[in-house]
Amino acid sequence: MDTIQSDNYPIFFENSIDELANFVKQGRYSRFFILTDENTAQHCLPLVKSKIEDQDNFDIIEINAGEESKDIDFCIGIWKMLIDFGADRKSLLINLGGGVISDLGGFAASTFKRGIDFVHVPTTLLSQVDASVGGKTGIDIDSIKNIIGTFTQPKAVFIELGFLDTLPAKQILSGLAEMLKHGLIQDANYWNQLKNSDLSKPSAELVHRSVAIKNKITVEDPHEKGIRKALNFGHTIGHAVETYSLINDKDHLSHGEAIAIGMICESYLAHKKTGLPAEELKEITDTLNNLYPRYTIHESSFDTLFEYMKKDKKNQSGNINCTLLTNIGQCNIDNICTEAELCESLLYYINL
Amino acid sequence: MDTIQSDNYPIFFENSIDELANFVKQGRYSRFFILTDENTAQHCLPLVKSKIEDQDNFDIIEINAGEESKDIDFCIGIWKMLIDFGADRKSLLINLGGGVISDLGGFAASTFKRGIDFVHVPTTLLSQVDASVGGKTGIDIDSIKNIIGTFTQPKAVFIELGFLDTLPAKQILSGLAEMLKHGLIQDANYWNQLKNSDLSKPSAELVHRSVAIKNKITVEDPHEKGIRKALNFGHTIGHAVETYSLINDKDHLSHGEAIAIGMICESYLAHKKTGLPAEELKEITDTLNNLYPRYTIHESSFDTLFEYMKKDKKNQSGNINCTLLTNIGQCNIDNICTEAELCESLLYYINL
16 A cells, blocks of 8 residues: 655555654654543553554543534643643554544644644544545534634644554444545546445545545645635535534434535436436435435434534535535535525435 | 834834724724723724724624733633624724733633634733734743743734823833844944934834834745744843732832843843953943832842742753844843852842
8 A cells, every 4th residue: 555645744544653653753742632531541552562662752632532522621631631742743643432522632733832743543434435534623512513713734644543443333334435435536436346346344445545635625725715615515514413412312323424415415406406317316326225224314404404504614605505416426515505405405316 | 204014914003093094994894803901902903993893793802902812711702702693704903002911812812713813902011012013922821921822923913102101201211222222233323323312202214113123034044943032132131020029029020120121130140151241231230220120139030030930931951042142232142040140140239
């Protein structure tokens, strides 16, 4: 697997933890901090520690696993620990974990002393193919996802595929939704390849291909002025469903499960508005509906969902903006959707 | 007074509030938010409002005046108000106030939805000659000044000298310290000109010259890798004294009062370490000591002051770094100073 060269930083796929150990040894940093949660502390940190020679200069910052940690209070906790540990501007933060760790750690680092360097060691499929690439950092406020953040690139990304071996199936499915999205918005061949693969454990080649697609888009448009909005396919409705589930369900939807619902609904909108053929809508719907568990949405929650959609970052002048497919493998950004259209698409999902 | 062209943004000095009204009218933004405090709401907001034609699209966010507002809780408050008001990525935040407003507002804007545009309308001498130029944003955590922030440039700065007419003498003195610093680190002629001026109300020409000096340095080195550290002269000790006073004094030192003390102490260090001639040390000491009120520092507080200095952002690998003069008008960055040297310089101030 080739190293992917992103915008001034490498994304490693082979012997990645050895590469991390080399990176640390180069003498560019005065101190090292590893941000981890109780899961990665147990399953991933031992490998990292076993590779690092000089461990005296490392401090561990451990937070609780889960989206609930991705808020400003945990961020303040990280800032205060960096202060207490005496972190200076030449310190490096190593984000060892899933998307919560990379988004939160990236934001904390990008604002600490007006910015210290950080690298990502993504440990979930979702963070490997999505959060670790592209330079978005973010935290939630009042459960509004990524409402606060920066665009700041990591100094390197180390993708260790071995970490996926310990992941539960629900987390594999969560990452898979973003991989399927990469095919749907940009690469019909890749979509077909995914459909015909054993998706219970995506191969290294598939992960590499998803990262390459995401990287190409984000290098071209780092600040999401244009083509990067393609990556938001499924996310206007998906984020709203995810927020709703986070607030209301004890065993809440994963990010990918919510995005799969969003992709079904937004494919329906695409069929209505941007010419996605009926047979392709059916192909997308059947594939996602077979892969992902059904989720019950009541019409009584449409108002709440719509309120969440109105807070989406992509909106302008009060209009709700969606990225919609024109064909499998092609999409169109900045489509204004009305409340009636969005509700209709939710009904399409409900009535499947 | 010529408009100064900074790194992609203009700094207006003439008819500045008219220029702001023009800027607002250009149609680049969907919504406008004015961040203000109770002082600027009373003294400055009426002029701004009188110039703006379409006021329906404006919302006011008012915070308490004072350094205490420059912390994460107020920042969260601003973020939540922006959410509640429905601010989108095409919104503009207008920071109408002193350094607290521009630092806090700049940080809130630079991180809201991963960054919305902002402009500064500085209303104090200090913010006109210092905070509004150069793209530093910041908030305090546990009274550690600017420990969290970003480097983000405003889209424009509107300097209205008329706002200085209502400022109390203490606030004029606060800004003056930064102006004197500009002369000391870079321009001996300007220092002499300042010494021979009526400093109770600095002229437009002097303000313009200070902004030009600060702008030239920050354009050359926006991220403070080198020459920008010159601007930290007086701030290693000055920030520690300021933090100490903020925590311990009811009527605490202004920023400039603390920096004046810092400049005296660091000039003493410069005499000892970087060859500042004795007669120039005396000239600096006498000038600052005559302009600024004396402040009582007890030797028993040296440990606390030293703890604050150790948290300074300029430090590396645990060493305390100072910018020191070599002559009036010239300086040298990255001088490591020991605890003993720093204490000696505080004793120099105490014994004046």
